[in-house]
Amino acid sequence: MNRLTTSWGTFPLTRHPVDPRDPLRAWDAADEYLLGHLAETGTDLSGTVVAVGDRWGALVTALAAAGAGASGELVQISDSYLGRTATAENLARSGAAPGAVRLLTTQDPPPERVDVLLVRVPKSLALLEDQLHRLAPAVHEGTVIVGTGMVKEIHTSTLNLFETILGPTRTSLAVKKARLIHTTPAPERTPDANPWPYAYALPGDAPAGLAGRTVVNEAGVFCADRLDIGTRFLLQHLPTGLGAARVVDLGCGNGVVGLAVALAEPDAELLFTDESYQAVASAEANFRTHAGQDRKADFRVGDGLADAAPGSVDLVLNNPPFHSHQATTDRTARRMFADARRALRPGGELWVVGNRHLGYHVTLRRIFGNSELVAGDPKFVILRAVKR
Incomplete structure (x- = not known):
């Protein structure tokens, strides 16, 4: 220590x-x-x-x-x-x-x-x-x-x-x-109004039923003024036919991935979780605006799925961070993957999007014993791991 x-x-x-x-x-x-x-x-x-x-x-x-x-x-x-x-x-x-x-x-x-x-x-x-x-x-x-x-x-x-x-x-x-x-404080000053939270319209070609919808981001949330390209790629390849599955948007950011699932799968039950208070506030605001006040969903600020009951979820969707402040590290991703495996029921799946060079397929095979490529382009891959 x-x-x-x-x-x-x-x-x-x-x-x-x-x-x-x-x-x-x-x-x-x-x-x-x-x-x-x-x-x-x-x-x-x-x-x-x-x-x-x-x-x-x-x-x-x-x-x-x-x-x-x-x-x-x-x-x-x-x-x-x-x-x-x-x-x-x-x-x-x-x-x-x-x-x-x-x-x-x-x-x-x-x-x-x-x-x-x-x-x-x-x-x-x-x-x-x-x-x-x-x-x-x-x-x-x-x-x-x-x-x-x-x-x-x-x-x-x-x-x-x-x-x-x-x-x-x-x-x-x-x-x-x-x-x-x-x-040196100058209390007599009148600065411009606080621009946060920031609202922007998703582009007309946004996938998964999100085109043209307006979302809000609290300050500090990743890609606060646009749909980041990794998330866009994942949205193009989301699993379908989920029924009443319990779905987790792990490291949810502004919650766009979980929102897309909710709009496409009316019977799915969503859990949004992030360690950022700003992120979870953004995700909840966006969900309530577009999925309705009565749609059931949980919003949790916490350590990912560390406190989730074993075998309690069916699908985890994850775009993990690879920075801790200024340091580049895969430690957070590894913990997210391990916690997801514990929380998934047998046969449950973790879907991960990440930069190709990060080599998440190796980590997933070590933790889950398997990893399958769902989709890829020159920059990103989407990987699927199943809890056996």
């Missing part, structure tokens, strides 16, 4: 779920830079301290030990179920008192007043934009605003968002390939 050393103590931190073979730490140089800056400058942390995008809880775990929020509260805002779970585990492991940190999701109302705003720059510029807009009304003239990220994560467009929405912004020198973002 890796340990983060700060001015307020040393903390054993892990990602979630814990995997001793995972070489990735639960923090990086950007987190260290920000925590070091707060300690060195003696920033007053007694008021309401809000950490946005704290990926695995490194920031709030250290800040809880520093006594942050003593006369206000210490708040984490996250879009990630896995990140929030890791935060709770890391806080408990560090000995933090129960309730020392209020864990909010990106779908929850933010605090009404923020005295220290700490922003870990996310991979999604849209998610950053949305969160800064949502937090701007809580910022006052005395608010300390500091962002952090690796150099490759901070661009001119990133700084423009801080500048336009919150106030004059500058960056620090780079340390260990990380930078800080310093913003």
Whole structure:
């Protein structure tokens, strides 16, 4: 287990779920830079301290030990179920008192007043934009605003968002390939309206009965302004004749795949699941708009199918991610496939779409003992694995 050393103590931190073979730490140089800056400058942390995008809880775990929020509260805002779970585990492991940190999701109302705003720059510029807009009304003239990220994560467009929405912004020198973002609040500013959630019409040639339908995406959801080509390819080859099958849109994003099944298969029962609160909110909004308020479906934010009852589903449809923040990894896909196999009934099927070069057929054969090519083009393949 890796340990983060700060001015307020040393903390054993892990990602979630814990995997001793995972070489990735639960923090990086950007987190260290920000925590070091707060300690060195003696920033007053007694008021309401809000950490946005704290990926695995490194920031709030250290800040809880520093006594942050003593006369206000210490708040984490996250879009990630896995990140929030890791935060709770890391806080408990560090000995933090129960309730020392209020864990909010990106779908929850933010605090009404923020005295220290700490922003870990996310991979999604849209998610950053949305969160800064949502937090701007809580910022006052005395608010300390500091962002952090690796150099490759901070661009001119990133700084423009801080500048336009919150106030004059500058960056620090780079340390260990990380930078800080310093913003002076200008509460008198009136930024443009928050453009999120974003609505767009699916193209006229969209497959599976989706042509021309308008869908909404919350900020940060993959391909927020268009139908991504991998999903489009899967939609062209969905299984049919499902009857009353229990169907899972695993890693659902905005739920377009599950919605297509619901429209084509009126007796199918749908489960939409994703670890992103923004994604599941988008999927539910789209489903209710196009499939109706009375159509039965479940919407779950969680760790994929990790908590699903064994043998409880008939079909799993999956377009797995192959990035964890900036790191390229197939760890998430492997876990999704293994959890899908456990949740499927005997004879149940997992259908996966992925970039051809990822070699998912090898992983599926290792987990299921079989893998069949359903369709392919120069970029993508759709694979089918059956639980024997």
